[in-house]
Amino acid sequence: MLDQPPEKSSEPKAKPHHAGHRERLRERARTAGLHHLPDYELLELFLFRSQPQGDVKPVAKALLTRFGSLAAVLAASVEDLMTVKAEDSRGRAKGVGAETALDLAALHEVSRRVAKEEANRRTVISSWTALLAYVRLSLQHEPREQFRVLYLDKKNQLILDEIQNRGTVDHAPVYPREVVRRALELSASAMIIVHNHPSGDPTPSRADIDMTKQVIEAARALSVTVHDHLIVGREGVASFKQLGLM
Template sequence: MSEPPEFREPMLPLFEGQELFVTGSRGGKLPSYIKDHRQRLRQRFMEGGAQAMPDYEMLELILFRAIPRCDVKPVARRLMDTFGDFARVLTAPKERLMAVRGVGESVVVELKIVEAASHRLARAKVMKRRVVSSWDALLDYCHTTMSHLETEQFRVLYLDRRNVLIADEEQARGTVDHVPVYPREVVKRGLELNASALILVHNHPSGDPTPSEADISMTVRIQQAAEVLGITLHDHLIIGRSVELSFRSAGYL
Protein backbone atom coordinates (compact mmCIF):
# COMPACT_ATOMS: atom_id res chain seq x y z
CA MET A 1 0.00 0.00 0.00
CA SER A 2 1.47 3.34 -1.02
CA GLU A 3 1.98 6.15 1.45
CA PRO A 4 -0.58 8.96 1.53
CA PRO A 5 0.52 12.13 -0.28
CA GLU A 6 1.25 14.02 2.90
CA PHE A 7 4.02 11.57 3.87
CA ARG A 8 5.81 11.17 0.54
CA GLU A 9 9.44 12.15 0.36
CA PRO A 10 10.03 15.42 -1.50
CA MET A 11 11.05 15.00 -5.13
CA LEU A 12 13.95 17.10 -6.34
CA PRO A 13 14.26 18.69 -9.80
CA LEU A 14 15.91 16.19 -12.10
CA PHE A 15 16.59 17.69 -15.49
CA GLU A 16 17.76 20.93 -17.03
CA GLY A 17 14.95 23.44 -16.89
CA GLN A 18 12.60 21.02 -15.08
CA GLU A 19 11.45 21.68 -11.54
CA LEU A 20 9.24 19.03 -9.92
CA PHE A 21 7.41 20.80 -7.12
CA VAL A 22 6.72 19.11 -3.81
CA THR A 23 3.10 19.42 -2.76
CA GLY A 24 3.57 17.21 0.29
CA SER A 25 -0.06 17.29 1.36
CA ARG A 26 -3.52 17.71 0.01
CA GLY A 27 -4.27 21.15 -1.34
CA GLY A 28 -0.71 21.85 -2.53
CA LYS A 29 0.61 22.99 0.86
CA LEU A 30 4.29 22.72 1.75
CA PRO A 31 5.33 19.96 4.16
CA SER A 32 5.65 21.49 7.61
CA TYR A 33 9.38 20.76 7.92
CA ILE A 34 10.11 22.72 4.72
CA LYS A 35 7.78 25.54 5.72
CA ASP A 36 9.36 25.77 9.18
CA HIS A 37 12.89 25.71 7.74
CA ARG A 38 12.08 28.56 5.38
CA GLN A 39 10.56 30.61 8.17
CA ARG A 40 13.59 30.07 10.39
CA LEU A 41 15.98 31.20 7.65
CA ARG A 42 13.93 34.32 6.89
CA GLN A 43 13.74 35.21 10.57
CA ARG A 44 17.49 34.70 11.09
CA PHE A 45 18.22 36.89 8.09
CA MET A 46 15.93 39.68 9.27
CA GLU A 47 17.37 39.60 12.81
CA GLY A 48 21.06 39.09 12.07
CA GLY A 49 21.51 40.03 8.43
CA ALA A 50 23.70 38.24 5.93
CA GLN A 51 26.53 38.00 8.47
CA ALA A 52 24.50 35.44 10.40
CA MET A 53 24.21 33.10 7.43
CA PRO A 54 26.63 30.95 5.41
CA ASP A 55 26.64 31.34 1.63
CA TYR A 56 24.50 28.29 0.89
CA GLU A 57 21.73 29.59 3.16
CA MET A 58 21.80 32.96 1.39
CA LEU A 59 21.31 31.00 -1.80
CA GLU A 60 18.38 29.17 -0.24
CA LEU A 61 16.68 32.51 0.49
CA ILE A 62 16.99 33.46 -3.18
CA LEU A 63 15.78 30.05 -4.34
CA PHE A 64 12.64 30.16 -2.17
CA ARG A 65 10.96 32.42 -4.74
CA ALA A 66 12.19 30.48 -7.75
CA ILE A 67 11.26 27.03 -6.40
CA PRO A 68 8.26 27.65 -4.16
CA ARG A 69 7.28 24.04 -3.42
CA CYS A 70 10.54 22.20 -3.04
CA ASP A 71 13.32 21.66 -0.53
CA VAL A 72 15.90 23.99 -2.09
CA LYS A 73 18.82 23.05 0.19
CA PRO A 74 20.18 20.34 -2.16
CA VAL A 75 20.01 22.76 -5.11
CA ALA A 76 21.88 25.43 -3.13
CA ARG A 77 24.52 22.89 -2.12
CA ARG A 78 25.01 21.76 -5.72
CA LEU A 79 25.40 25.35 -6.88
CA MET A 80 28.03 26.00 -4.20
CA ASP A 81 29.88 22.78 -5.03
CA THR A 82 29.88 23.63 -8.73
CA PHE A 83 30.96 27.28 -8.57
CA GLY A 84 32.79 27.56 -5.26
CA ASP A 85 31.26 30.60 -3.59
CA PHE A 86 28.20 32.83 -3.48
CA ALA A 87 29.55 35.51 -5.82
CA ARG A 88 30.57 33.00 -8.49
CA VAL A 89 27.11 31.46 -8.41
CA LEU A 90 25.55 34.86 -9.07
CA THR A 91 27.95 35.72 -11.90
CA ALA A 92 28.01 32.31 -13.58
CA PRO A 93 26.79 32.20 -17.21
CA LYS A 94 23.23 31.06 -17.76
CA GLU A 95 24.32 27.96 -19.67
CA ARG A 96 26.52 26.75 -16.82
CA LEU A 97 23.84 27.45 -14.23
CA MET A 98 21.26 25.52 -16.24
CA ALA A 99 23.61 22.52 -16.34
CA VAL A 100 23.26 22.12 -12.55
CA ARG A 101 20.57 19.61 -11.64
CA GLY A 102 17.52 21.38 -10.26
CA VAL A 103 18.25 24.74 -11.87
CA GLY A 104 15.68 26.00 -14.35
CA GLU A 105 14.85 29.30 -15.96
CA SER A 106 13.18 30.69 -12.83
CA VAL A 107 16.28 30.04 -10.72
CA VAL A 108 18.52 31.77 -13.26
CA VAL A 109 16.20 34.79 -13.33
CA GLU A 110 16.28 35.18 -9.53
CA LEU A 111 20.07 34.85 -9.40
CA LYS A 112 20.57 37.39 -12.17
CA ILE A 113 18.19 39.86 -10.50
CA VAL A 114 20.31 39.74 -7.35
CA GLU A 115 23.51 40.11 -9.39
CA ALA A 116 22.13 43.12 -11.27
CA ALA A 117 20.92 44.74 -8.04
CA SER A 118 24.36 44.40 -6.43
CA HIS A 119 25.99 45.99 -9.47
CA ARG A 120 23.57 48.91 -9.45
CA LEU A 121 24.09 49.56 -5.76
CA ALA A 122 27.87 49.60 -6.18
CA ARG A 123 27.65 51.73 -9.32
CA ALA A 124 25.43 54.31 -7.63
CA LYS A 125 28.24 55.03 -5.16
CA VAL A 126 30.66 56.14 -7.88
CA MET A 127 28.68 57.58 -10.79
CA LYS A 128 28.60 61.38 -11.00
CA ARG A 129 31.15 61.62 -8.20
CA ARG A 130 34.75 62.74 -8.16
CA VAL A 131 37.02 59.75 -8.48
CA VAL A 132 39.59 61.17 -6.06
CA SER A 133 37.08 61.32 -3.21
CA SER A 134 35.43 57.97 -3.99
CA TRP A 135 38.43 55.83 -4.93
CA ASP A 136 37.69 53.05 -2.44
CA ALA A 137 34.09 52.89 -3.63
CA LEU A 138 35.35 52.72 -7.21
CA LEU A 139 37.58 49.76 -6.40
CA ASP A 140 34.68 48.05 -4.61
CA TYR A 141 32.53 48.58 -7.68
CA CYS A 142 35.16 47.12 -10.00
CA HIS A 143 35.56 44.05 -7.77
CA THR A 144 31.81 43.59 -7.46
CA THR A 145 31.25 43.65 -11.22
CA MET A 146 34.41 41.95 -12.50
CA SER A 147 36.44 39.91 -10.00
CA HIS A 148 34.30 36.76 -10.29
CA LEU A 149 33.88 36.69 -14.07
CA GLU A 150 35.11 33.57 -15.84
CA THR A 151 36.28 35.48 -18.94
CA GLU A 152 38.12 38.76 -19.40
CA GLN A 153 36.11 41.96 -19.64
CA PHE A 154 37.48 45.39 -20.58
CA ARG A 155 35.77 48.53 -19.30
CA VAL A 156 36.53 52.22 -19.66
CA LEU A 157 35.62 54.83 -17.07
CA TYR A 158 35.25 58.28 -18.64
CA LEU A 159 35.83 61.40 -16.52
CA ASP A 160 35.09 65.06 -17.06
CA ARG A 161 37.40 68.01 -16.31
CA ARG A 162 36.63 67.81 -12.59
CA ASN A 163 37.46 64.08 -12.57
CA VAL A 164 33.79 63.23 -12.08
CA LEU A 165 32.83 59.83 -13.46
CA ILE A 166 30.42 60.52 -16.33
CA ALA A 167 30.31 57.11 -18.02
CA ASP A 168 31.24 53.50 -17.32
CA GLU A 169 31.16 51.38 -20.45
CA GLU A 170 32.08 47.83 -21.34
CA GLN A 171 34.22 47.89 -24.46
CA ALA A 172 34.88 44.20 -25.01
CA ARG A 173 34.66 40.67 -23.67
CA GLY A 174 37.14 37.94 -24.43
CA THR A 175 38.38 34.54 -23.34
CA VAL A 176 39.86 33.36 -20.05
CA ASP A 177 43.17 35.09 -20.83
CA HIS A 178 42.59 37.58 -23.64
CA VAL A 179 40.25 40.39 -24.56
CA PRO A 180 40.44 42.35 -27.85
CA VAL A 181 40.82 46.10 -27.30
CA TYR A 182 40.88 48.78 -29.99
CA PRO A 183 42.53 52.03 -28.85
CA ARG A 184 40.83 54.00 -31.62
CA GLU A 185 37.36 53.02 -30.37
CA VAL A 186 38.26 53.84 -26.77
CA VAL A 187 39.45 57.33 -27.67
CA LYS A 188 36.66 57.93 -30.18
CA ARG A 189 34.08 57.25 -27.48
CA GLY A 190 35.91 59.65 -25.16
CA LEU A 191 35.51 62.41 -27.73
CA GLU A 192 31.81 61.64 -28.11
CA LEU A 193 31.35 62.00 -24.35
CA ASN A 194 33.54 65.11 -24.18
CA ALA A 195 35.67 63.30 -21.61
CA SER A 196 38.90 64.78 -20.31
CA ALA A 197 40.35 61.63 -18.77
CA LEU A 198 40.11 57.84 -18.79
CA ILE A 199 40.58 54.96 -16.39
CA LEU A 200 40.95 51.55 -18.00
CA VAL A 201 39.76 48.49 -16.10
CA HIS A 202 39.91 44.81 -16.91
CA ASN A 203 39.90 41.57 -14.95
CA HIS A 204 42.13 38.52 -14.83
CA PRO A 205 39.97 35.41 -14.29
CA SER A 206 43.07 33.58 -13.02
CA GLY A 207 42.94 35.84 -9.96
CA ASP A 208 46.49 37.14 -10.47
CA PRO A 209 46.44 40.85 -11.42
CA THR A 210 50.03 40.89 -12.71
CA PRO A 211 49.97 42.61 -16.13
CA SER A 212 51.01 40.69 -19.22
CA GLU A 213 53.17 42.14 -21.98
CA ALA A 214 49.99 42.49 -24.04
CA ASP A 215 48.35 44.45 -21.20
CA ILE A 216 51.29 46.83 -21.02
CA SER A 217 51.52 47.29 -24.80
CA MET A 218 47.79 47.94 -25.12
CA THR A 219 47.92 50.52 -22.32
CA VAL A 220 50.76 52.40 -23.98
CA ARG A 221 48.90 52.51 -27.29
CA ILE A 222 45.74 53.87 -25.68
CA GLN A 223 47.76 56.43 -23.72
CA GLN A 224 49.47 57.66 -26.89
CA ALA A 225 46.21 57.87 -28.84
CA ALA A 226 44.49 59.72 -25.98
CA GLU A 227 47.28 62.25 -25.51
CA VAL A 228 47.11 63.29 -29.17
CA LEU A 229 43.51 64.33 -28.57
CA GLY A 230 44.07 65.97 -25.20
CA ILE A 231 42.65 63.15 -23.10
CA THR A 232 44.57 61.97 -20.03
CA LEU A 233 44.93 58.31 -19.09
CA HIS A 234 44.80 58.39 -15.29
CA ASP A 235 45.25 54.69 -14.62
CA HIS A 236 44.73 51.13 -15.74
CA LEU A 237 43.34 48.79 -13.08
CA ILE A 238 43.64 45.02 -13.34
CA ILE A 239 41.12 43.30 -11.08
CA GLY A 240 42.16 39.97 -9.58
CA ARG A 241 40.25 37.61 -7.33
CA SER A 242 40.67 39.65 -4.15
CA VAL A 243 43.27 42.25 -5.05
CA GLU A 244 43.82 44.77 -7.81
CA LEU A 245 46.88 46.24 -9.52
CA SER A 246 47.14 49.93 -10.44
CA PHE A 247 49.43 50.72 -13.37
CA ARG A 248 49.99 54.16 -11.88
CA SER A 249 51.01 52.86 -8.45
CA ALA A 250 53.11 50.05 -9.91
CA GLY A 251 55.07 52.46 -12.09
CA TYR A 252 53.79 51.34 -15.51
CA LEU A 253 52.37 54.83 -16.16
Protein backbone atom coordinates in the same frame (compact mmCIF):
# COMPACT_ATOMS: atom_id res chain seq x y z
CA MET B 1 -17.27 -12.84 0.19
CA LEU B 2 -16.19 -9.46 -0.99
CA ASP B 3 -12.73 -8.32 -0.10
CA GLN B 4 -12.80 -5.70 2.56
CA PRO B 5 -10.93 -2.48 1.84
CA PRO B 6 -7.70 -2.22 3.78
CA GLU B 7 -8.03 -0.48 7.05
CA LYS B 8 -6.65 3.02 7.12
CA SER B 9 -3.66 3.35 9.34
CA SER B 10 -4.19 5.51 12.35
CA GLU B 11 -0.47 6.33 12.38
CA PRO B 12 0.21 9.88 11.19
CA LYS B 13 2.35 10.14 8.08
CA ALA B 14 5.93 11.10 8.80
CA LYS B 15 6.68 14.63 7.79
CA PRO B 16 9.69 15.27 5.55
CA HIS B 17 12.73 16.44 7.47
CA HIS B 18 12.57 19.87 5.86
CA ALA B 19 8.98 20.52 7.03
CA GLY B 20 8.91 23.87 8.79
CA HIS B 21 12.50 24.59 7.76
CA ARG B 22 11.59 27.67 5.76
CA GLU B 23 9.84 29.38 8.63
CA ARG B 24 12.57 28.38 11.08
CA LEU B 25 15.21 29.86 8.80
CA ARG B 26 13.22 33.06 8.28
CA GLU B 27 12.73 33.38 12.03
CA ARG B 28 16.46 32.91 12.64
CA ALA B 29 17.23 35.55 10.01
CA ARG B 30 14.81 37.97 11.70
CA THR B 31 16.07 37.43 15.24
CA ALA B 32 19.81 36.85 14.78
CA GLY B 33 20.22 38.95 11.64
CA LEU B 34 21.00 38.04 8.03
CA HIS B 35 24.70 38.62 8.58
CA HIS B 36 24.83 35.59 10.90
CA LEU B 37 23.62 33.16 8.22
CA PRO B 38 26.16 31.05 6.29
CA ASP B 39 26.24 31.57 2.53
CA TYR B 40 24.13 28.53 1.68
CA GLU B 41 21.31 29.63 4.00
CA LEU B 42 21.36 33.14 2.59
CA LEU B 43 20.98 31.57 -0.85
CA GLU B 44 18.16 29.41 0.47
CA LEU B 45 16.21 32.48 1.57
CA PHE B 46 16.44 33.86 -1.94
CA LEU B 47 15.60 30.52 -3.57
CA PHE B 48 12.43 30.25 -1.46
CA ARG B 49 10.89 32.87 -3.73
CA SER B 50 11.91 31.22 -6.99
CA GLN B 51 11.05 27.70 -5.79
CA PRO B 52 8.03 28.10 -3.46
CA GLN B 53 7.83 24.39 -2.59
CA GLY B 54 10.24 21.67 -1.57
CA ASP B 55 13.70 21.57 -0.03
CA VAL B 56 16.06 24.06 -1.69
CA LYS B 57 19.04 23.43 0.59
CA PRO B 58 20.57 20.85 -1.84
CA VAL B 59 20.30 23.38 -4.68
CA ALA B 60 21.92 26.14 -2.62
CA LYS B 61 24.81 23.87 -1.65
CA ALA B 62 25.18 22.58 -5.23
CA LEU B 63 25.45 26.16 -6.50
CA LEU B 64 28.22 26.99 -4.05
CA THR B 65 30.05 23.74 -4.85
CA ARG B 66 29.80 24.34 -8.59
CA PHE B 67 30.95 27.98 -8.59
CA GLY B 68 33.07 28.14 -5.43
CA SER B 69 31.67 31.21 -3.69
CA LEU B 70 28.53 33.28 -3.24
CA ALA B 71 29.96 36.07 -5.41
CA ALA B 72 30.73 33.60 -8.19
CA VAL B 73 27.21 32.15 -8.03
CA LEU B 74 25.68 35.57 -8.56
CA ALA B 75 28.13 36.46 -11.33
CA ALA B 76 27.48 33.24 -13.28
CA SER B 77 25.57 33.40 -16.55
CA VAL B 78 21.97 32.20 -16.79
CA GLU B 79 23.14 29.36 -19.03
CA ASP B 80 25.78 28.17 -16.55
CA LEU B 81 23.38 28.43 -13.61
CA MET B 82 20.91 26.16 -15.40
CA THR B 83 23.49 23.36 -15.56
CA VAL B 84 23.41 22.94 -11.76
CA LYS B 85 21.59 19.83 -10.56
CA ALA B 86 21.00 18.38 -7.10
CA GLU B 87 18.96 15.70 -5.34
CA ASP B 88 16.67 16.23 -2.39
CA SER B 89 16.50 13.94 0.65
CA ARG B 90 14.22 11.54 -1.22
CA GLY B 91 16.55 11.23 -4.19
CA ARG B 92 14.39 13.37 -6.44
CA ALA B 93 16.16 15.52 -8.99
CA LYS B 94 16.16 19.24 -8.37
CA GLY B 95 18.01 21.97 -10.11
CA VAL B 96 18.13 25.53 -11.32
CA GLY B 97 15.47 26.32 -13.87
CA ALA B 98 15.21 29.33 -16.14
CA GLU B 99 13.20 31.35 -13.61
CA THR B 100 15.60 30.71 -10.72
CA ALA B 101 18.63 31.45 -12.92
CA LEU B 102 17.13 34.74 -14.05
CA ASP B 103 16.36 35.72 -10.45
CA LEU B 104 19.97 35.07 -9.40
CA ALA B 105 21.32 37.02 -12.39
CA ALA B 106 18.96 39.89 -11.53
CA LEU B 107 20.28 39.95 -7.95
CA HIS B 108 23.82 40.33 -9.28
CA GLU B 109 22.75 43.17 -11.57
CA VAL B 110 21.06 44.94 -8.66
CA SER B 111 24.27 44.61 -6.61
CA ARG B 112 26.36 45.94 -9.51
CA ARG B 113 24.14 48.98 -9.98
CA VAL B 114 24.17 49.78 -6.26
CA ALA B 115 27.97 49.61 -6.30
CA LYS B 116 28.06 51.86 -9.37
CA GLU B 117 25.83 54.43 -7.64
CA GLU B 118 28.19 54.45 -4.67
CA ALA B 119 31.20 54.92 -6.94
CA ASN B 120 29.51 57.75 -8.81
CA ARG B 121 28.24 59.80 -5.85
CA ARG B 122 31.44 61.81 -5.78
CA THR B 123 34.18 62.25 -8.33
CA VAL B 124 35.66 58.91 -9.32
CA ILE B 125 39.10 59.94 -8.14
CA SER B 126 37.92 60.86 -4.62
CA SER B 127 35.78 57.73 -4.24
CA TRP B 128 38.52 55.29 -5.19
CA THR B 129 37.51 52.60 -2.68
CA ALA B 130 33.97 52.57 -4.05
CA LEU B 131 35.32 52.43 -7.59
CA LEU B 132 37.49 49.40 -6.82
CA ALA B 133 34.50 47.66 -5.21
CA TYR B 134 32.44 48.36 -8.32
CA VAL B 135 34.97 47.05 -10.84
CA ARG B 136 35.59 43.94 -8.73
CA LEU B 137 31.88 43.19 -8.54
CA SER B 138 31.54 43.76 -12.29
CA LEU B 139 34.54 41.74 -13.47
CA GLN B 140 35.97 39.54 -10.71
CA HIS B 141 34.24 36.37 -11.89
CA GLU B 142 33.90 37.05 -15.62
CA PRO B 143 34.91 33.82 -17.42
CA ARG B 144 36.29 35.68 -20.45
CA GLU B 145 38.52 38.71 -20.73
CA GLN B 146 36.62 41.97 -21.02
CA PHE B 147 38.08 45.38 -21.85
CA ARG B 148 36.15 48.42 -20.71
CA VAL B 149 36.77 52.13 -20.30
CA LEU B 150 35.42 54.55 -17.69
CA TYR B 151 35.10 57.91 -19.46
CA LEU B 152 35.23 60.97 -17.17
CA ASP B 153 34.37 64.66 -17.53
CA LYS B 154 36.46 67.65 -16.44
CA LYS B 155 35.39 67.13 -12.82
CA ASN B 156 36.40 63.45 -13.00
CA GLN B 157 32.78 62.36 -12.73
CA LEU B 158 31.71 59.29 -14.65
CA ILE B 159 30.17 59.91 -18.07
CA LEU B 160 30.03 56.30 -19.20
CA ASP B 161 31.32 52.87 -18.28
CA GLU B 162 31.58 51.20 -21.68
CA ILE B 163 32.55 47.67 -22.66
CA GLN B 164 34.89 48.16 -25.60
CA ASN B 165 35.53 44.51 -26.31
CA ARG B 166 35.01 40.97 -25.11
CA GLY B 167 37.52 38.26 -25.87
CA THR B 168 38.70 34.80 -24.96
CA VAL B 169 39.82 33.42 -21.61
CA ASP B 170 43.12 35.26 -21.92
CA HIS B 171 42.80 37.98 -24.55
CA ALA B 172 40.49 40.83 -25.54
CA PRO B 173 41.55 42.88 -28.57
CA VAL B 174 42.19 46.57 -27.86
CA TYR B 175 42.37 49.37 -30.43
CA PRO B 176 43.90 52.52 -28.87
CA ARG B 177 42.59 54.82 -31.60
CA GLU B 178 39.03 53.58 -31.04
CA VAL B 179 39.37 54.13 -27.29
CA VAL B 180 40.44 57.74 -27.83
CA ARG B 181 37.93 58.36 -30.63
CA ARG B 182 35.15 57.36 -28.27
CA ALA B 183 36.48 59.82 -25.66
CA LEU B 184 36.14 62.63 -28.19
CA GLU B 185 32.59 61.57 -29.08
CA LEU B 186 31.65 61.73 -25.39
CA SER B 187 33.58 65.00 -24.76
CA ALA B 188 35.51 63.13 -22.08
CA SER B 189 38.56 64.78 -20.53
CA ALA B 190 39.95 61.67 -18.88
CA MET B 191 39.55 57.92 -18.68
CA ILE B 192 40.36 54.87 -16.60
CA ILE B 193 41.08 51.63 -18.44
CA VAL B 194 39.76 48.45 -16.87
CA HIS B 195 40.05 44.81 -17.84
CA ASN B 196 39.98 41.44 -16.11
CA HIS B 197 42.20 38.38 -15.94
CA PRO B 198 39.96 35.29 -15.81
CA SER B 199 42.97 33.32 -14.54
CA GLY B 200 42.47 35.15 -11.23
CA ASP B 201 45.94 36.75 -11.06
CA PRO B 202 45.72 40.53 -11.72
CA THR B 203 49.47 40.91 -12.38
CA PRO B 204 49.98 42.95 -15.60
CA SER B 205 51.46 41.10 -18.56
CA ARG B 206 53.98 42.54 -21.00
CA ALA B 207 51.16 42.90 -23.53
CA ASP B 208 49.05 44.80 -20.96
CA ILE B 209 51.90 47.24 -20.33
CA ASP B 210 52.59 47.82 -24.03
CA MET B 211 48.91 48.35 -24.82
CA THR B 212 48.56 50.86 -21.98
CA LYS B 213 51.48 52.90 -23.32
CA GLN B 214 49.85 52.99 -26.75
CA VAL B 215 46.54 54.24 -25.31
CA ILE B 216 48.32 56.90 -23.20
CA GLU B 217 50.25 58.17 -26.22
CA ALA B 218 47.15 58.31 -28.42
CA ALA B 219 45.19 60.08 -25.68
CA ARG B 220 47.96 62.57 -24.91
CA ALA B 221 47.93 63.79 -28.50
CA LEU B 222 44.31 64.83 -28.04
CA SER B 223 44.67 66.19 -24.48
CA VAL B 224 42.82 63.29 -22.87
CA THR B 225 44.27 62.05 -19.58
CA VAL B 226 44.54 58.36 -18.69
CA HIS B 227 44.34 58.26 -14.89
CA ASP B 228 44.98 54.56 -14.43
CA HIS B 229 44.69 51.06 -15.81
CA LEU B 230 43.04 48.59 -13.43
CA ILE B 231 43.31 44.83 -13.86
CA VAL B 232 40.71 42.82 -11.97
CA GLY B 233 41.26 39.23 -10.83
CA ARG B 234 39.77 37.01 -8.16
CA GLU B 235 42.87 37.75 -6.08
CA GLY B 236 42.39 41.52 -6.16
CA VAL B 237 42.83 44.59 -8.35
CA ALA B 238 46.17 45.76 -9.75
CA SER B 239 46.65 49.48 -10.39
CA PHE B 240 49.22 50.54 -12.98
CA LYS B 241 49.65 53.87 -11.21
CA GLN B 242 50.33 52.25 -7.84
CA LEU B 243 52.74 49.79 -9.50
CA GLY B 244 54.65 52.67 -11.13
CA LEU B 245 53.84 51.46 -14.63
CA MET B 246 52.48 54.79 -15.82
